[in-house]
Amino acid sequence: MNGVANRTYIYDKISPFFKHTDYYGFVHPYNYYEWTSYVRERFFQDTIPNFLEVISRPIKMMTAKIYCAIRDNASFGNDFEARLTVGKIKKVSFDMVIHFFDLKQKKVVCETKHTVVFVDSRDGSFAPIPLEMQKVIAGYVCGE
Amino acid sequence: MKYFAYSQQAFIYKYVVMLSDTDQFQHMSFANYLRLMFLATDAMFLACSDSEFLSRYRFQLLESRMQFKKQSNIGDSILIKVNAAKGGAESFSLLYTFVLEGTGDLVALARQVYGVLDIQKQVGIPPMSLNRMKGILEPITVDEDYLIYKY
Numbered sequence: 001m002n003g004v005a006n007r008t009y010i011y012d013k014i015s016p017f018f019k020h021t022d023y024y025g026f027v028h029p030y031n032y033y034e035w036t037s038y039v040r041e042r043f044f045q046d047t048i049p050n051f052l053e054v055i056s057r058p059i060k061m062m063t064a065k066i067y068c069a070i071r072d073n074a075s076f077g078n079d080f081e082a083r084l085t086v087g088k089i090k091k092v093s094f095d096m097v098i099h100f101f102d103l104k105q106k107k108v109v110c111e112t113k114h115t116v117v118f119v120d121s122r123d124g125s126f127a128p129i130p131l132e133m134q135k136v137i138a139g140y141v142c143g144e
Numbered sequence: 145m146k147y148f149a150y151s152q153q154a155f156i157y158k159y160v161v162m163l164s165d166t167d168q169f170q171h172m173s174f175a176n177y178l179r180l181m182f183l184a185t186d187a188m189f190l191a192c193s194d195s196e197f198l199s200r201y202r203f204q205l206l207e208s209r210m211q212f213k214k215q216s217n218i219g220d221s222i223l224i225k226v227n228a229a230k231g232g233a234e235s236f237s238l239l240y241t242f243v244l245e246g247t248g249d250l251v252a253l254a255r256q257v258y259g260v261l262d263i264q265k266q267v268g269i270p271p272m273s274l275n276r277m278k279g280i281l282e283p284i285t286v287d288e289d290y291l292i293y294k295y
Contacts, residue, residue, distance in 0.1 A: 023198060024263075029205045033178040063174040067209040 007085075007140050009047070011039045014080040014100070026073040029110070032100060033068060036112045039082040039098055047136045059118050059127045064093060066114035071107070078104040085142035092126040093117040094137055153283050155226040157184035158245070161216050171215040177252050178210060181240055184224040185256065192276050201274070202261045206235060209295075210254035214244075221245035228281040229288050229295075235259045236271045236281060239288075239295045255295040 014035055022028040044051045055061070074080070080100045087095030093115055100110040120127040129137075159180055167173040186193070189203070216222060223245050229237040240254035260271045271277045288295070 024202055028182075029208070030179055030182050034175045037173070037175050060169065062215075063212055065209065065211040066174070066178070067207070069207040070205055 006142070009039075009043045009084040009140060011042050011082040011084065012079075014038075014082055016074060016076050016078060016080075018076060021076050025075055027075065027078075027109075029068060029070055032070075032110045032112055033066065035080075035082060035100070036066070036068075036098055036114060039084055040096055040114075040116075043084050043096075044133070048132050050132060054130050054132055057130070058121045059130060060121050061116050062119055064115045064117040066112065068110065068112045070110050072102070072105065072109045074100075074102050074105070074109045078102050078109075080109075084140070086137045086140040087113065087142060089129070089134075089137060089141065091128055094129060097142060152227070152286055154241075155184070155188045155280075155284055157187050157224040157226065159183070159222050159224065161218055161220045161222065163218055166218055171217060172220075174212060177212065177242065177254075178208075180222070180224060180242075181208070181210065181254050181256065184226055184240065185238065188226055188280060191280060192274075197276065200263060201269070202263055204259045204261050204268075206257045206259055208254065208256040210240075210252055212252050213250045214252075216244065216251055222251060226284065228285045229255075230285055232257075233270050233272070234268055236277075239286070239291075241293065250293075253293050253295050 016027045016031065020027050020031045048054060081103055083099045083101060085097050087097050095113060095115050097111065097113045099108045101107070102109045118127045118129055119125070161172050165172045165176045221244065223243050225241040225243065227239045229239055235257050238256045238258070240252070240256070242251040242253070243249060244251060258271075259268045260274065260277065261267070262269050271281065
């Protein structure tokens with residue numbers, strides 16, 4: 001992990017099942033993308049008390065880009081701890097970085113980084129990050 | 145001034161967005177675009193997916209990235225154009241252009257970098273040294289310097 005994280009959100013309920021494995025018995029890379037969406041949505045639900053109300057507003061959160069680097073193989077039975085930190089925060093977007101730490105191998109097997117952007121659904125223009133989110137994500141910025 | 149034109153081949157995978165692909169925001173959720181990228185890749189490498197090949201070699205995804213440009217809705221027909229990027233002896237890069245059939249609207253751009261592992265020797269091998277891989281990748285290889293988009 002680069003730099004020192006102010007705070008890290010930990011989601012430790014990821015277990016690869018057979019359906020997550022590929023022809024060779026390793027976790028298929030696609031799953032890290034799907035788990036990335038689970039982790040970030042759990043993060044918002046756990047840290048922003050009125051998250052459901054926030055997402056019902058006309059300002060919508062959209063994924064703008066996503067990156068995934070596979071560091072090592074992982075298999076069925078290797079439970080993961082997903083460690084989320086926040087990267088660059090701009091006016092209308094911010095980055096989230098998730099390290100998937102394999103608890104059996106004791107190492108990071110995958111890193112994903114994605115950018116979310118806020119858009120006003122009424123006219124399609126970019127909109128500032130909602131205040132409730134701004135307050136929370138500032139505490140999870142990873143100093144790079 | 146030099147003018148030139150060249151025909152560019154690509155592998156095309158088509159997918160129609162279904163109700164089950166969409167989420168509560170009435171668009172296809174982002175992870176599904178990534179699923180489609182893997183489906184398109186698998187479809188392209190079907191000729192290298194027999195048990196003999198797979199028992200000797202393994203495709204290893206090293207990294208991938210995607211940029212989202214436009215949302216898609218139920219019934220949208222998405223064409224996923226796959227090209228290979230020039231360069232890289234030990235690995236190969238695939239470039240994905242997601243467009244809406246009919247309008248040509250750009251939906252997403254993506255890139256994946258793969259290596260090929262010799263399972264028995266546990267070493268990476270140059271993808272183009274395998275004739276079957278070469279037969280798939282060579283016709284769709286493009287020079288990124290001449291592309292409209294940055295992947």
